[in-house]
Amino acid sequence: MPSKIQSGDTVMGRWPGSTLYYEVKVLSYDTETELYTVIYKDGTELELKDSDIKNHTAFRQVSGRSRSRSRSPSRRRSRSRSPARTSRRSPSRTSSRTNEGRKDKLKEVLEVRLTPVVLPPTENNSNNKHEQKQETIEPKVEPEQQRSRYNLRRRKDGDPKPTEEVKVEKEPTASPCPTLKTTELEFGGRIGTFIMLLFLPSVVLHLLLQVSQDDGSLLTLPASVPTAEALWDWQVFGLVLLWLCFQAVLCMLPLGKVVDGMPLKTGKKLKYRINGFLALLISAVAVGVALQQEVDLTYIHTHFLQFFSSAVMISVLLSVYLYTRSRHLSEEEQAPSGNSGYLFHDFFMGRELNPRIRSFDVKFFCEMRPGLIGWLLINFSMLLAEMKVQKLDSPSPAMWLVTIFQFLWVADGLWHEEKLLTTMDIVHDGFGFMLAFGDLVWVPFTFTCQAHYLVSHPSELSMLFIAVIITIKGIGYFVFRKANSQKNNFRKNPSDPSHSHLKTISTATGKSLIVSGLWGFVRHPNYLGDLLMGLAWSLPCGFVHAAPYFYLIYLVLLLIHRNSRDEHQCRKKYGSAWDEYCKAVPYRFFPRIY
Ligand SMILES: NC(=O)C1=CN([C@@H]2O[C@H](COP(=O)(O)OP(=O)(O)OC[C@H]3O[C@@H](n4cnc5c(N)ncnc54)[C@H](OP(=O)(O)O)[C@@H]3O)[C@@H](O)[C@H]2O)C=CC1
Numbered sequence: 203m204p205s206k207i208q209s210g211d212t213v214m215g216r217w218p219g220s221t222l223y224y225e226v227k228v229l230s231y232d233t234e235t236e237l238y239t240v241i242y243k244d245g246t247e248l249e250l251k252d253s254d255i256k257n258h259t260a261f262r263q264v265s266g267r268s269r270s271r272s273r274s275p276s277r278r279r280s281r282s283r284s285p286a287r288t289s290r291r292s293p294s295r296t297s298s299r300t301n302e303g304r305k306d307k308l309k310e311v312l313e314v315r316l317t318p319v320v321l322p323p324t325e326n327n328s329n330n331k332h333e334q335k336q337e338t339i340e341p342k343v344e345p346e347q348q349r350s351r352y353n354l355r356r357r358k359d360g361d362p363k364p365t366e367e368v369k370v371e372k373e374p375t376a377s378p379c380p381t382l383k384t385t386e387l388e389f390g391g392r393i394g395t396f397i398m399l400l401f402l403p404s405v406v407l408h409l410l411l412q413v414s415q416d417d418g419s420l421l422t423l424p425a426s427v428p429t430a431e432a433l434w435d436w437q438v439f440g441l442v443l444l445w446l447c448f449q450a451v452l453c454m455l456p457l458g459k460v461v462d463g464m465p466l467k468t469g470k471k472l473k474y475r476i477n478g479f480l481a482l483l484i485s486a487v488a489v490g491v492a493l494q495q496e497v498d499l500t501y502i503h504t505h506f507l508q509f510f511s512s513a514v515m516i517s518v519l520l521s522v523y524l525y526t527r528s529r530h531l532s533e534e535e536q537a538p539s540g541n542s543g544y545l546f547h548d549f550f551m552g553r554e555l556n557p558r559i560r561s562f563d564v565k566f567f568c569e570m571r572p573g574l575i576g577w578l579l580i581n582f583s584m585l586l587a588e589m590k591v592q593k594l595d596s597p598s599p600a601m602w603l604v605t606i607f608q609f610l611w612v613a614d615g616l617w618h619e620e621k622l623l624t625t626m627d628i629v630h631d632g633f634g635f636m637l638a639f640g641d642l643v644w645v646p647f648t649f650t651c652q653a654h655y656l657v658s659h660p661s662e663l664s665m666l667f668i669a670v671i672i673t674i675k676g677i678g679y680f681v682f683r684k685a686n687s688q689k690n691n692f693r694k695n696p697s698d699p700s701h702s703h704l705k706t707i708s709t710a711t712g713k714s715l716i717v718s719g720l721w722g723f724v725r726h727p728n729y730l731g732d733l734l735m736g737l738a739w740s741l742p743c744g745f746v747h748a749a750p751y752f753y754l755i756y757l758v759l760l761l762i763h764r765n766s767r768d769e770h771q772c773r774k775k776y777g778s779a780w781d782e783y784c785k786a787v788p789y790r791f792f793p794r795i796y
């Protein structure tokens with residue numbers, strides 16, 4: 203153990219997401235992750251960093267009343283709090299939300315004052331019910347050290363404001379924060395990320411070479427290595443840059459609403475303009491105009507390898523730019539996952555959480571625009587190429603199914619663009635090679651594998667098989683959309699009457715976990731829906747070649763890995779409540795299988 207703290211010692215441990223400290227008992231210390239496993243009085247076990255653990259001497263006990271009077275004049279305006287109402291209650295309990303119950307019960311959330319400069323909150327600034335069940339102790343803070351103050355108001359169950367909404371009274375100023383150190387290395391650590399850096403572009407190239415071969419295996423090596431001319435063309439490089447600029451201009455149009463992102467460590471929220479669907483419509487009009495002008499869009503298909511290498515080049519240049527500009531970041535600007543100090547790991551994961559050029563958010567732009575809309579453009583080019591190569595008057599039914607299904611998926615994603623702001627890609631992951639390459643290369647060049655395949659491999663489909671495929675897609679879409687919308691709406695407004703039938707587990711952070719309906723069926727119903735849709739995209743290509751199933755294989759691996767990362771975060775956030783949820787809903791994606 204780094205300090206004098208020993209297993210069995212009772213010390214003060216910070217509750218994640220707040221600056222409040224509680225008495226905890228140290229159970230063990232992991233030298234590899236440099237984390238203490240501690241247990242709170244209510245039985246919640248969490249892993250804490252050394253910096254989240256303090257001796258009793260650094261604290262003074264405060265009662266809710268004295269704190270209210272002496273330090274928060276604004277509280278006089280807010281609804282008053284009786285100390286008697288600070289009931290000690292278990293952080294997790296299963297509850298059926300009935301309308302009657304909602305009227306009768308007040309969910310109390312205490313006012314909390316956070317002082318992020320002294321003790322920055324690490325996860326989010328959500329109301330923290332943990333405060334209600336243990337003695338609240340505040341660190342000693344000099345007045346001049348307090349740069350910002352948050353008011354978490356007591357909330358009724360019927361209060362329309364979601365629990366995690368935090369009012370920032372004073373905008374925090376940039377502070378010389380200590381630099382963050384990533385201790386838990388993801389994606390296989392230093393070796394894993396290094397291998398992926400080298401491996402990922404080769405995997406995509408291999409797929410692109412195999413997809414037009416007759417040999418249906420993805421494991422055989424291509425007959426010949428492409429020449430430099432087959433791989434590079436400056437005109438194509440210019441066209442890719444033009445596409446990026448066009449999408450960037452659409453992204454910056456002063457049209458569409460501006461919304462707040464999730465609170466950063468300091469409580470500050472970045473602003474995002476939401477106009478992805480509009481960008482899709484304008485891009486569609488631009489493609490229509492190009493067709494009108496007799497631009498041959500099958501050029502994308504015939505120069506596909508050159509488009510691929512241009513996109514790889516741009517993603518590498520972008521990653522280098524992002525890495526070099528992220529040398530001097532404050533803690534709030536750093537990504538929790540990309541600051542280990544290891545060059546390749548951090549280059550891959552991304553050191554900066556939200557790289558911006560003025561108000562232009564590079565990560566948000568790349569995630570949603572050039573790759574996703576580019577994917578549809580490529581599919582359209584493949585559709586035209588299929589007609590040309592196979593001398594068809596209209597696209598084949600298989601091509602129609604693939605392109606329409608994928609168009610609907612992308613359009614749905616852009617329609618719900620705002621939801622991206624709560625995903626781990628935006629909240630947790632830095633913007634480095636993984637996402638730059640993922641967004642600009644992986645998405646447009648591997649997600650198009652089915653349409654690409656159909657250009658050179660006709661696929662006959664019976665009416666019955668078409669009906670089966672459409673049914674799988676329909677069920678997949680229903681599960682995906684319903685699960686995502688239900689969770690997002692519940693997070694936005696947990697007390698909405700449309701959720702009254704849902705059973706939930708309360709957690710110590712003030713948020714609840716849905717434990718019935720789709721979220722009670724499996725722990726990640728949205729992933730199940732996505733997988734069913736992925737299957738429906740591949741089936742139209744038949745069963746003779748593995749290339750059309752590449753997306754499905756990737757998705758299974760990505761979602762299994764993503765799920766384990768997400769569950770790790772949730773266990774840290776919700777402690778014993780998460781274990782309770784896992785007991786109540788034992789399967790992750792598919793009942794009795796996984
Ligand atoms: N096709 C592709 O390449 C990819 C597609 N996707 C899709 O994107 C969508 C979003 O996925 P992703 O961002 O990974 O994660 P999710 O949208 O599934 O979000 C996970 C979060 O949901 C909250 N949560 C988990 N369980 C519950 C519950 N029972 N009740 C309420 N809230 C719960 C937790 O956050 P909290 O409690 O903090 O709110 C958890 O961290 C999915 O549909 C996925 O399939 C994602 C990646 C790649």
Ligand SMILES: CC(C)=CCC[C@@H](C)[C@H]1CC=C2C3=C(CC[C@@]21C)[C@@]1(C)CC[C@H](O)C(C)(C)[C@@H]1CC3
Pocket residue numbers: 402569570614615616622625627636637639640641644645
């Ligand atoms: C192997 C490798 C390089 C992996 C990179 C993975 C990325 C391609 C994906 C990780 C999460 C993604 C998401 C979307 C696209 C693919 C990536 C970037 C997404 C933006 C697609 C549209 C959806 O509606 C979405 C917003 C839910 C989704 C979010 C995650």
